[in-house]
Amino acid sequence: MNRHMNKTKIYSLLTSYSFIVPALILFAIFNIYTFFDLFRLSFMKSNGLAGSIETFVGLQNYIEIFKDKVWWESVGRAAYITFLALTLQNFVALILALFVDRGIRGETIYKVIFFLPPVLSGIVIGLIWEWIFDGNYGLLNHWLTLFHMEKFCRAWLADPKTALYAIAFIHMWRGFGWGFVIFLAGLQNIDRELYEAADVDGATWWPKFVHITLPLMVPVFVIVSILTILGTMQIYDLIVSTTKGGPGYHTEVPITRIIYSMTGSLNFGYASSQAIVFGVILLIVSMTQIFVSNRLKKND
């Protein structure tokens, strides 16, 4: 009897594991070696080329990171853009998703249009926004002149006062479509009967939103905000194609610094340790969010 129990238990466990085996195999093939190599390199002075000399330097790369002012400023900058994206971008995405969810006229058309910015090629987006923000013949300056606000005219991407905001704006414009689609999927998954029951009680839209929509959307909020954090903290291609981190260091972000360490100064060891430090920061932020949301769920 006992042995039979064990057998079914083992069989049941094996079935459970069989669900994750394919994902796990791929993970093992592509990620384990990569991570160990990254970890090993972070303690080395290396130019990243096999056959050349790698010297073990212990924690020196990490110590250097803590003294690297440009690096920490770039982390702060990314965090700032992320804060803007978390609030503004996701707010707009949620509002748009709510409108479309409640079946506004032209729902399908809006659904498609709002997803255009993520679909379009970075080259087109870069060209368009450079043309808008250009300091010589840019559209924005043109409009400002039309409304007699010449004093605000400037090269938006080159002025240290506005460069980061201009980048953040393009990034948020490009990113809200993602949030919109996920929010929409989440909203549509909410059981309509709940709303109908509330309607019977004569509830207006605001209590329905607060008591039905919001609590049920918490996991979706978490997923969208984690995606926003990852996508924005790791922002770089937009910067490479518009300002290249300039003027000075005003639009440098962590990933552009890591790329510079790797290809600019050929310091693979330092690049690896930067990547690990940055990954740990992201991990802590995301995990905190997941734990807090789990707590919220349990309290409900």
Place this chain on the structure above:
Amino acid sequence: MFRKGNLFFLFVLFFCLCFIYAGCGKKRSDSDAVIIWHWMTDRHDTFLKLSKQYKAETGKTVIFELSAPTDVYTSKVRAAAQTNTLPDIFSVLGVSQDLSNFIHAGLIHCLTPYMEENHHEWERSFYPNAIGMNAFTEPNQWNVPEGIYGVPIDVTNIQMIYNKDIFKTAGIDKIPETWEEFLKAGDLVTSKTDKQFFVVGFGETWLINTMVRIFAYNLIGEKKLIQTIKGECPYSSAEWIDIFNKFREMSEKKLFAAGIVTMINRNAERLFATGRAAVTYNGSWSVNVFRGMNPDLNYGTMFFPKISDHYPLLIQGGAGSSLMVSEHSLRKKEAVAFLKWMTSKSSQIFLSTETNNLPSNKEAVGQMPAILNEYAKDMDKTFHPALLPVGEDPNIEEATARGIQSIIIGETTPEELAEKITLLKKQTLNESE
């Protein structure tokens, strides 16, 4: 297990079949072909024609394989070096430091013996700068044995280019030769026309660095530049401050187009090509760009304005693209033979007329558009940092270029920058000891 899962099984079966199909990579049929990895998207078709021609002439097969953009190409070469799968011919893109790493790792075949055959016949066919960029002389900072390690397939230099029509409207009859004349021309353009004076892709740090080097060659000379790089002369000297000050001068006189500190080269080219700025600073490749964007643009090159009479004025120029032979290749002789053919006079004429790049073979100059000839004639007045036995630390170069961006937007002064770089230089020297 699956009651209604037959459809699912069919799906899996279908995809298993797909995967088997996907697994069938083609095996290479001609194993004695020379394989070349390159990154030059716009020249790929010309290269294919070249390999056809080579096949017809010699019966040997050469395969050009393209991977772009350059950062992917660099990754691919690095990865292939790691796995010992480099092709017969490839290229190390980057500065002397990169090339020396590859040489130390034993990946690059030394070409000196072939170059020296028949009284240096092959070596002498090239512009000295172009071959010098692929060579190391002893002693050098990287301890690379003396020799030639690569073959230049084209050359390039970076010049001042001006819009003839705008100069005419502004009433500039004499092309500026000195810095003062240059600034004066700038004042004329900004006061008499609605055009910008100077547009350049200063968002790309390497362009700033080339300009700084021109000033340095002209003001302090090569010897002192080398001493500065070695750390024997400080960046805080009056001369260096004077060099940094040139950028402030231009900025204060409002001679730069708006937003140039983050402008990438492509946008600078666009502004110049559409006749919105009078002068730009760009490489010989921009001829192709301008022709596409505005075929009617009336422009010419002018030599860089000199800032002093202390040392000869030189501009930056050298090999545009170079190719290296793999040390592990089984077809080194065939690879070298092809490179020799590719850099012969007739192939070089073909390449330069098809692609509008300056030929690396001196004898091939001639049958090109006039503007390219203007570039070519200045090839003997060029320097290149890769020719020096030392190389500046990339961190210093980056800090210099970023600092100059800050000077242009008025955030920092030349004196502050000089001080900052001197400090950084000291740290770098201490570390390497």
Place this chain on the structure above:
Amino acid sequence: MYKNIEDLSLSKLGIHVFLIGVSISCLLPLIWMIASSLKTQDAIFTNMSLWPEVFKFSNYTEAWKGGRFGTYFLNSLFYTVTVIFFIVLFSSMAAFAFSRLDFPGKNILFYMFIGVMMIPIPGVFVAIFVILNKLSLINTRVGYILPQINAGLPFSIYLLKTFFDKIPKEMEDSAKIDGCSKWQIYWHVALPLAKSAIAVIVIFNALSTWNEFLLANLIFSDADLMPLQVGLLKFQGERVTEYPQLMAGMTMTTAFIIVTYLFMQRFIIKGITAGAVKG
């Protein structure tokens, strides 16, 4: 849904103005791209208007032929469909296990997958190349597909787990009482209820796979195996960019994604309803 707010016609007007404003900003680049694809190279830069003076439709045929779109299109289609199929299959299986099953090491494994999303790997291409070389998968279709499946998994697992978590316990229990095995619950209960999440995953991964060209350039030396985006690279030289052909090519490649999205967004609809529990 929220009836009361619609009574305020002023706010209704405001809503529409807002929606249309956002829409215009989204449409402008698309229109510019299409307009540019019909211009000549010099007209793109001298004439910024959105209406070309001369319509040059030959840009499209040039792009199609010059970029070898015929071959590349089929390749891309194959890669995209295969990658998405396996991502959906593997990630939904794993997400189901992480959400509904119990086994030792569950949390560690889950956070391991999540952690992968966080750490940017400098020189990750070199690492992938080294691994694929060890598996003799360089210059093969499988070698191109596997890393992309792997790259799409973490996010998809996480998203699907969030949606599986919301499935009421009662539905699972009633299925168990009916004698369903774990696989049957996965296939007959969980997957149908996560339709909108799967639609999102398909859209996201279709976009990234369809637009991929860096990995392709890294591992393929055989031009016949390359995907569509490589054809676009041809128009972006080191120095010179052929904008009209590039924009024509982009219009064609983007159209595919938009069509995919149009098709998939129909699945982003009501998921869990009372009807589903009974059926």
